[in-house]
Amino acid sequence: MSLSGRSEASPGAAAPAAEAAARRSWWRAKGAISLLSLATGLLLWELVSRLFVANKLFLAAPSQIAMALATMTGSGTLGRHIGVSAGEFALGYVIASLLGIVIGLAMAGSDRAKQALQPWVSGFYATPTVALAPLFILWVGIGIWSKVLVVITLVVFPVVINTEAGLRTTSPRLIETVRSFGASRAQIFRMVSLPSAMPFIMAGLKLGIGRGLIGVVVAELFGSRAGLGQLISQSAETFNMPNLFAGVVILATAGIALTAGFSLLEQKLFPWTRE
Amino acid sequence: MAPAKLEIANLSMRFGALEALRAIDLAIGAGEFIAIVGPSGCGKTTLLRIVAGLEAASGGAVRLDGRMVTDPGPDRGFVFQTDNLLPWRTVLANAMIGLEIGGKTGAEVEQRILALLRLVGLGGFEGYYPRQLSGGMRQRVNLARALAVDPEILLMDEPFSALDAQTREIMQTELLRIWDEGRKTVLFVTHQIDEAVYLADRVIVLARRPGRVQEIVPISLARPRPLAVKRTPEFVAIVDRIWRLIEEDVRESVLHEHA
DSSP states (O other): OOTTTTTTTTGGGHHHHHHHHHHHHHHHHHHHHHHHHHHHHHHHHHHIIIIIOOOTTTOOOHHHHHHHHHHHHHHTHHHHHHHHHHHHHHHHHHHHHHHHHHHHHHHHHOHHHHHHHHHHHHHHHHSOGGGGHHHHHHHHOSSHHHHHHHHHHHHHHHHHHHHHHHHHTSOHHHHHHHHTTTOOHHHHIIIIIHHHHHHHHHHHHHHHHHHHHHHHHHHHHHSOSSSHHHHHHHHHHTTOHHHHHHHHHHHHHHHHHHHHHHHHHHHHHOGGGGO | OOOOSEEEEEEEEEETTEEEEEEEEEEEOTTOEEEEEOOTTSSHHHHHHHHHTSSOOSEEEEEETTEEOOSOOTTEEEEOSSOOOOTTSOHHHHHTHHHHHTTOOSHHHHHHHHHHHHHTTOTTOTTOOGGGSOHHHHHHHHHHHHHHTOOSEEEEESTTTTSOHHHHHHHHHHHHHHHHHHOOEEEEEOSOHHHHHHHOSEEEEEETTTBEEEEEEEOOOOSSOOGGGGGSHHHHHHHHHHHHHHHHHHHHHHHHHHO
16 A cells, blocks of 8 residues: 555556456456356256257257347236235335344344344244245235235345344444543444444345345245246246256355345445455 | 642542552643553553543542543543554544534644644655554554543553553653644553653652552653653663652562453
């Protein structure tokens, strides 16, 4: 780190630029390898399904999946399924995030709340609560709310745990520093504990993405009128492998895109956690 | 004689069975630069933390301008051993935090802090984040943060101990230059005798187990003090004298720690 960087910005600009270019080409090379690996994998898949698994009932080739995606997009079926699943996920995810942060704050703020809630949080976090999906359907019907409930039970606990841990691991030295200026408890929370816990909370939210997506699909498998899970289960019943894989591809893409988006957001919002 | 700026009367501190400080009596005048030295375990940092209000004494009293000290407050500025900067705040926002806690914000405050940052040699760095700064620069922010609240007394807890030897010497001269601008009362804890002698008007030598005042050594070296003063026979003689005062204690503490 050049400390005189500010004053020497213009004459020194050439060297950092070259360095950045070198780094860019390195990233490009890394990206190229990943793309090559993906392409090879898809090609092998295509070959295996065409040459060895002649029966379309067991495996669909990437080309067939692409066709299915195109057809369903054209007819609007895919859009409808995605819309329903996305709505269920978003609703459950937002509710779970807010709930999780509030419970986490309560547990970090009061030892009594922590003692009362900790066994439940630990228990439910370790339990595969998707298994409760049939129960939720029984309670609130096969509409979207049973799925929302499943998403909530899966997402809320990692958010609670990370929020609580983030607040509790705030550096005591930083707290003491603001305390030396006579900061109140509320000021300590707002100026130190909360910002220092933000990366943890964010990590909890990121963890919730994958769990939430699983929740939506599994809940839909148990009973629903529409959604990607319903598309998958219906396609399985009719041995329509291209449609089944199309549903899986959409889910995988959503998971990857959301997680990558979160990682990008983390880097933008909390650059100090990168060292 | 004028009443003391900071008065420490019969101060004692116990941590369970350990007697950290016993019967400390000190009177420090306004604008005085006081250094406290002593072997590890002599309670010098504890003493500073009690004056800061970060810890409550077991007995005795601390009075600043005649008022009892019980809690932390903006009339004292604490410079920590580690810089303790908030990593998500810029240099400016870090330096301003004490005033922010006191409810003082706005363009005028910001102008004052910018001037202060220039004073500590950080002009132009106000928009940087702590991770972009060197150790020496971070300690400058640490100092600016304490000065920003315009405290009655500056409490410094081995602020240069984590710096390399050259940076430390530069920071010592910088501190004297900055101190000369405002002549704040300073209580400076260090384990380095030469640092104490170079900076202070008086050096308070503490003994350990229990921590108590062993001797108060006045330093009559003329100010301003160039770094070269450290090589004068006069300076060396004072350092030597203080070293002899605490030598046995230090040996004991070293053996103790390695036992």
